Amino acid sequence: MIGILGAGAFGTALAVALAANGPVTLWGRRIDWRGENPRLPGVTMPGAVTVTQDLDAALACDTILLALPAQALGGFLDEHGARLAGRVLVSTAKGIDLAHLTGPSALIAQAAPDAVVAVLTGPSFAADIARGLPTALTLACADAAAGAALQTRLSTPVLRLYRTTDVTGAELGGALKNVIAIAAGVVIGAGLGDSARAAIITRGFAEMTRLATHLGARPETLTGLSGLGDLTLTCTSAGSRNFRFGCAIGSGSAWDSATTVEGAATARALARMALRDGLDLPIAAMVARLAQGDVSVEKAMDRLLARPLKEE
Ligand SMILES: NC(=O)C1=CN([C@@H]2O[C@H](COP(=O)(O)OP(=O)(O)OC[C@H]3O[C@@H](n4cnc5c(N)ncnc54)[C@H](O)[C@@H]3O)[C@@H](O)[C@H]2O)C=CC1
Numbered sequence: 001m002i003g004i005l006g007a008g009a010f011g012t013a014l015a016v017a018l019a020a021n022g023p024v025t026l027w028g029r030r031i032d033w034r035g036e037n038p039r040l041p042g043v044t045m046p047g048a049v050t051v052t053q054d055l056d057a058a059l060a061c062d063t064i065l066l067a068l069p070a071q072a073l074g075g076f077l078d079e080h081g082a083r084l085a086g087r088v089l090v091s092t093a094k095g096i097d098l099a100h101l102t103g104p105s106a107l108i109a110q111a112a113p114d115a116v117v118a119v120l121t122g123p124s125f126a127a128d129i130a131r132g133l134p135t136a137l138t139l140a141c142a143d144a145a146a147g148a149a150l151q152t153r154l155s156t157p158v159l160r161l162y163r164t165t166d167v168t169g170a171e172l173g174g175a176l177k178n179v180i181a182i183a184a185g186v187v188i189g190a191g192l193g194d195s196a197r198a199a200i201i202t203r204g205f206a207e208m209t210r211l212a213t214h215l216g217a218r219p220e221t222l223t224g225l226s227g228l229g230d231l232t233l234t235c236t237s238a239g240s241r242n243f244r245f246g247c248a249i250g251s252g253s254a255w256d257s258a259t260t261v262e263g264a265a266t267a268r269a270l271a272r273m274a275l276r277d278g279l280d281l282p283i284a285a286m287v288a289r290l291a292q293g294d295v296s297v298e299k300a301m302d303r304l305l306a307r308p309l310k311e312e
């Protein structure tokens, strides 16, 4: 049976989609809604989904999807990680943990060393998945046989999973694209135009590839759904919270800090990793400063444009 931890927009959307394959237990720490999750308005839960605040019910499942935000995952695992032993654990968070400078799969593997750890990522808005719109994702698992079994188990007629053993590449693609989506939003919010956005996407992709391959990812994973695919979606759609957050920075508009924006903390993590490893990640470093209000949009653009001219 499938359990999902985290009854936010994405956990709820996955529960709705996977209910097509059988019963699903969806756990949230505070379920103060019935029938329709306010984080996913207009979506009714199928009968095959049990929504619960009882963590034991979800932990009784053999396959568990962790749909908590990246910066919340470490705390959750500190408290409950030992109880995840022996399960198949699928991370869906798209971020780098600021405290440990690692992706969610490493945190999970550390908390539950004997578990099979996989990553589900790729271009997919929760609202699209919940509405049953066709979606293609990447399922990454270092254990090829376990990955193939999961691929079958988590695919539905409209949710098409492609598999890879490159967990590092798949996970980093999903985390890093959020940072570039903020940058793309800043460009659009500040009225700098579509040409500048295309430049940010392309140079951002170069940064993503530089860091991911440095950390052991296969370059071709970055050009797949989890990298280029998700980068394209989030840099071009107002459906993305990271992109909208960037737009708000660029236009000087207010932003609701309760909204999950994974790219802000991940940009800070990347800035630290760049320093640690001597890497050049100028867009990520600038996003980190913009997200914290440490630099104006004008200064950020001036600084990026004033960098020495170089080969592409
Ligand atoms: N919303 C989307 O379209 C997609 C989201 N994702 C990823 O899924 C992850 C979750 O995002 P969303 O569900 O959209 O966020 P959300 O903001 O809708 O929901 C987050 C949920 O996590 C819960 N939560 C936060 N801290 C917690 C803790 N310490 N213990 C237990 N529960 C906690 C919150 O109560 C909330 O229900 C993120 O990493 C995001 O990047 C991935 C693909 C698509």
Ligand SMILES: O=C(CO)COP(=O)(O)O
Binding pocket: 094, 122, 123, 124, 125, 126, 178, 181, 230, 233, 234, 239, 240, 241, 242, 243, 260, 261, 262
């Ligand atoms: O990861 C996503 C789409 O693939 C969702 O993006 P946002 O978190 O920016 O809304």
